[in-house]
Amino acid sequence: MTLPEPRDRWLAILREVNLDGLFSAAQKQDFLFRRLDEFGQAYARHVRGVDARILPATASLADILTEHERNPHRVGTLLEAVAFQCSPDILAMIWMTLLGARIESLAYEYKRAEVSVLRATLLLPDDQTEKKFESSELWDVALFRLATLSKADDQPVIEDFYPIWIPPQRPADHDLYVSTPQGDFTAREVAPVGSPSPRWEIHEVYAKQSPRLVGWIARQAGGPAYEPAAVVAPERDRSVLERAWNALARKFGQGILTGLSPRDHG
Amino acid sequence: MIGGADVVLEYPGVMRASGGLDIAVRCIAARWPDFVIQDAGAGRFDSYREIPFASLAEVFVYRDSNALESWRVLGADASNANSMVHLIADDRGLTIVVDDRSDPTMASIVREIRDLLTGSQSLVRAA
Numbered sequence: 001m002t003l004p005e006p007r008d009r010w011l012a013i014l015r016e017v018n019l020d021g022l023f024s025a026a027q028k029q030d031f032l033f034r035r036l037d038e039f040g041q042a043y044a045r046h047v048r049g050v051d052a053r054i055l056p057a058t059a060s061l062a063d064i065l066t067e068h069e070r071n072p073h074r075v076g077t078l079l080e081a082v083a084f085q086c087s088p089d090i091l092a093m094i095w096m097t098l099l100g101a102r103i104e105s106l107a108y109e110y111k112r113a114e115v116s117v118l119r120a121t122l123l124l125p126d127d128q129t130e131k132k133f134e135s136s137e138l139w140d141v142a143l144f145r146l147a148t149l150s151k152a153d154d155q156p157v158i159e160d161f162y163p164i165w166i167p168p169q170r171p172a173d174h175d176l177y178v179s180t181p182q183g184d185f186t187a188r189e190v191a192p193v194g195s196p197s198p199r200w201e202i203h204e205v206y207a208k209q210s211p212r213l214v215g216w217i218a219r220q221a222g223g224p225a226y227e228p229a230a231v232v233a234p235e236r237d238r239s240v241l242e243r244a245w246n247a248l249a250r251k252f253g254q255g256i257l258t259g260l261s262p263r264d265h266g
Numbered sequence: 267m268i269g270g271a272d273v274v275l276e277y278p279g280v281m282r283a284s285g286g287l288d289i290a291v292r293c294i295a296a297r298w299p300d301f302v303i304q305d306a307g308a309g310r311f312d313s314y315r316e317i318p319f320a321s322l323a324e325v326f327v328y329r330d331s332n333a334l335e336s337w338r339v340l341g342a343d344a345s346n347a348n349s350m351v352h353l354i355a356d357d358r359g360l361t362i363v364v365d366d367r368s369d370p371t372m373a374s375i376v377r378e379i380r381d382l383l384t385g386s387q388s389l390v391r392a393a
Contacts, residue, residue: 068295070318073285100314102296125314127299148289149383152296153374159382162285197288212357230356232323 002063004033013068017076018166018210020081026209035091036061042088043095045129054126059095074098078148084142093120093133094143094161100125103158108141116141165187166212172215174203176256178247185244186211198257202244214240219257271367272350273376275383276359284319286360290353290379291317291327298374300330312332324354348372 003010014020023032043059056063068075081094097103101122109117118140120133146161174186184205191199198219203211203228214237215228224245228237249257286326295301304310306324311317312331328334333349338370340346348371362379364372365377 016367070320071284071288073282074321099283150293150378152293152378157296157378159296162281162289230358232354232356236358259270 002029006065008122009065013072016072016077017079017163019079022083027041030083032079033061035085035088036064038088039078039082039091039095041166043092046089046092046096046133050124050129051126054129055096055099055194059092071098073163077161080163081143081146081161084145085139087135087137087140087144089133090120090135090137090140093122093131096122096124096131097161099146101247103130103160104130106158108144114163119142120163126129131161143228175253176248177205178244180243180247180253183240185214186215187244187248190216200248200257202238204244214244217241217245217257224257268379270363270365273360273362273364273380274359275380277383281357281358281383282320283323285355286355287322287325288317288319289382290355290360291319291325291363293378293382294327294351294375297322297371298327298329302328302331302334304328304334323356324352327351327353351375359374 011020016051023029040059040061040063044057047055047057050057052134062183064078071179077098078091078095082092102120105119107117107119109115115140115260116136118133118135118137122133123129123132126132143161145164146157148160148162150157150159174188175210176187178185178187186203186205188203189198190201191197198216202214202217205211205216213229215226215230215234218225218227226241226245227240228234228241230237235259274316275286291303293316303317305311305322305327326337327350329349330336331390333346336343336346337350347365350365351372354361354363360379360383364376367373367376
């Protein structure tokens with residue numbers, strides 16, 4: 001088995017959480033989708049009899065894709081849990097939590113070379129139905145790595161699960177790179193082929209986080225036009241774009257941003 | 267808002283806007299079980315499961331439908347104080363707007379969201 005259809009969609013989703021490198025081999029992809037299939041069966045078993053208005057009755061690959069359109073971070077969490085080799089039952093428990101169930105209790109018992117038991121109780125969104133989970137699979141302990149923690153009025157709360165940062169295994173796709181005291185930036189030429197007007201996509205690059213899209217710089221007759229990516233409060237990104245533009249122009253010369261091929265400038 | 271206060275929690279490059287909003291809404295919903303959410307276009311969501319966080323950048327979380335109705339009729343009237351939280355998110359951070367940060371419920375909500383967001387960053391950085 002390789003990636004199921006729509007293949008491009010699954011590839012893009014894996015790339016979003018930097019799991020594309022891990023799941024690039026056919027054997028790993030086989031594990032991923034076999035485990036997702038087992039998870040779907042376990043989930044359906046656990047929610048059998050639950051009103052579909054409380055939790056959906058299925059968690060098929062199609063359901064996961066639909067949820068990705070609405071809440072991509074939840075699918076990222078699920079895929080990371082699969083990557084940590086969580087069992088189908090615990091994946092179902094994580095998915096139910098992501099969809100609104102509340103973690104009422106979590107307990108872990110360990111004795112070297114003898115015992116590893118994880119127990120969880122969820123309260124479903126109807127605030128009445130409890131679901132209990134138990135696993136002796138050691139890899140399921142990885143769920144604690146995905147837990148979001150807080151102290152609500154100084155009392156412990158594990159609210160939810162969220163994907164952790166996994167470093168990308170490939171360098172960022174870019175044409176130009178510039179380092180400044182205020183931050184490092186990459187620029188990628190994104191104008192349509194043959195366009196006389198250059199258009200650059202600017203990303204801010206972090207050491208231990210994924211690059212952030214800052215916006216676009218289009219070269220126009222009157223000078224550069226800045227298009228911040230942020231819809232809310234775009235002013236900050238506008239000044240970041242200006243800073244990136246000036247740094248790129250200093251490093252590569254004005255010509256690079258006004259229509260010469262990046263390849264000519266290395 | 268009635269003399270509202272902004273709290274900005276940054277998570278640049280670590281968390282998606284949808285994730286920041288989701289975590290914050292979940293936290294508020296735990297305090298206000300009868301919560302109602304409006305998005306910036308006045309679309310209304312009565313349950314957590316309905317909310318497509320990926321298509322939202324800004325939401326208003328009301329304590330209950332009475333609070334929503336009162337805000338609709340009276341707007342930023344003193345009688346509506348601390349019955350709604352305004353959340354604005356992008357991929358750099360989350361802004362929480364509350365009426366009075368010294369109000370115990372509001373202070374508690376803000377503290378918990380800060381824990382959840384910054385706690386997640388700690389996990390991310392340690393990984």
